[in-house]
Amino acid sequence: xxxxxxxxxxxxxxxxxxxxxxxxxxxxxxxxxxxxxxxxxxxxxxxxxxxxxxxxxxxxxxxxxxxxxxxxxxxxxxxxxxxxxxxxxxxxxxxxxxxxxxxxxxxxxxxxxxxxxxxxxxxxxxxxxxxxxxxxxxxxxxxxxxxxxxxxxxxxxxxxxxxxxxxxxxxxxxxxxxxxxxxxxxxxxxxxxxxxxxxxxxxxxxxxxxxxxxxxxxxxxxxxxxxxxxxxxxxxxxxxxxxxxxxxxxxxxxxxxxxxxxxxxxxxxxxxxxxxxxxxxxxxxxxxxxxxxxxxxx
Numbered sequence: 001x002x003x004x005x006x007x008x009x010x011x012x013x014x015x016x017x018x019x020x021x022x023x024x025x026x027x028x029x030x031x032x033x034x035x036x037x038x039x040x041x042x043x044x045x046x047x048x049x050x051x052x053x054x055x056x057x058x059x060x061x062x063x064x065x066x067x068x069x070x071x072x073x074x075x076x077x078x079x080x081x082x083x084x085x086x087x088x089x090x091x092x093x094x095x096x097x098x099x100x101x102x103x104x105x106x107x108x109x110x111x112x113x114x115x116x117x118x119x120x121x122x123x124x125x126x127x128x129x130x131x132x133x134x135x136x137x138x139x140x141x142x143x144x145x146x147x148x149x150x151x152x153x154x155x156x157x158x159x160x161x162x163x164x165x166x167x168x169x170x171x172x173x174x175x176x177x178x179x180x181x182x183x184x185x186x187x188x189x190x191x192x193x194x195x196x197x198x199x200x201x202x203x204x205x206x207x208x209x210x211x212x213x214x215x216x217x218x219x220x221x222x223x224x225x226x227x228x229x230x231x232x233x234x235x236x237x238x239x240x241x242x243x244x245x246x247x248x249x250x251x252x253x254x255x256x257x258x259x260x261x262x263x264x265x266x267x268x269x270x271x272x273x274x275x276x277x278x279x280x281x282x283x284x285x286x287x288x289x290x291x292x293x294x295x296x297x298x
Contacts, residue, residue, distance in 0.1 A: 016281070059283060064287075073103050080102075118292065118293055143231060145277075147231065164207050166209045167211045215257075251271045
């Protein structure tokens with residue numbers, strides 16, 4: 001059997017951003033609407049700052065309106081919710097996103113609940129989760145949305161495929177399963193309490209690994225020819241001793257990539273697989289929200 005096809009998420013995301021930019025230009029020219037994304041960053045978490053900066057740069061590159069609201073780490077819950085309310089009411093803003101994690105004194109569930117479902121471009125509100133589960137138009141979490149795009153590109157028609165999602169988080173596992181179900185897959189959600197996890201995974205035509213345990217999924221878990229989507233990301237010291245001594249790190253997914261690629265039909269690498277899709281899908285969600293909020297077909 002030949003080695004798995006490597007699914008290039010970086011290239012796919014670049015094409016998606018080009019499409020988003022074209023959609024943004026059309027909205028400006030035909031409807032006088034400029035999609036706007038507001039990101040709220042609380043505190044000075046280094047990883048969040050990098051991520052938020054990348055979001056802002058890519059938003060502007062797509063021709064969209066971008067706002068970043070930076071709040072001190074000791075901001076009160078009331079002040080943060082007041083800002084979210086202001087952004088909900090701002091007609092120039094179509095997507096509202098609070099960057100998580102937030103400091104411990106802030107309650108994440110209350111922050112998510114305060115975001116207007118129609119501007120919830122992270123797809124985290126209970127309303128959007130319910131819409132997705134009910135088959136209604138929803139804003140869906142960006143990472144599973146990106147995974148679905150990569151799967152459809154790799155397989156075309158997903159109808160009738162057996163899919164296993166490893167992980168049951170509200171951000172990834174549950175919405176991923178709902179999207180696969182909507183695509184007429186037969187879906188199993190597996191997790192840390194599942195009995196005979198390798199046996200469950202071995203039945204699947206599609207495997208989505210999203211548990212955050214480095215290289216947990218081994219080659220003998222995978223049905224020959226299956227498509228494997230690796231959402232996990234763990235950081236380890238570089239294998240090169242000199243680079244490691246300089247603080248360089250390497251990224252590893254939930255799938256033992258080198259051995260699984262010998263069995264799978266197609267597989268996403270880490271990095272360069274699912275990761276680049278997340279911000280591209282955030283931009284796409286913001287365009288979708290702008291269209292819906294302005295009564296334009298979406």
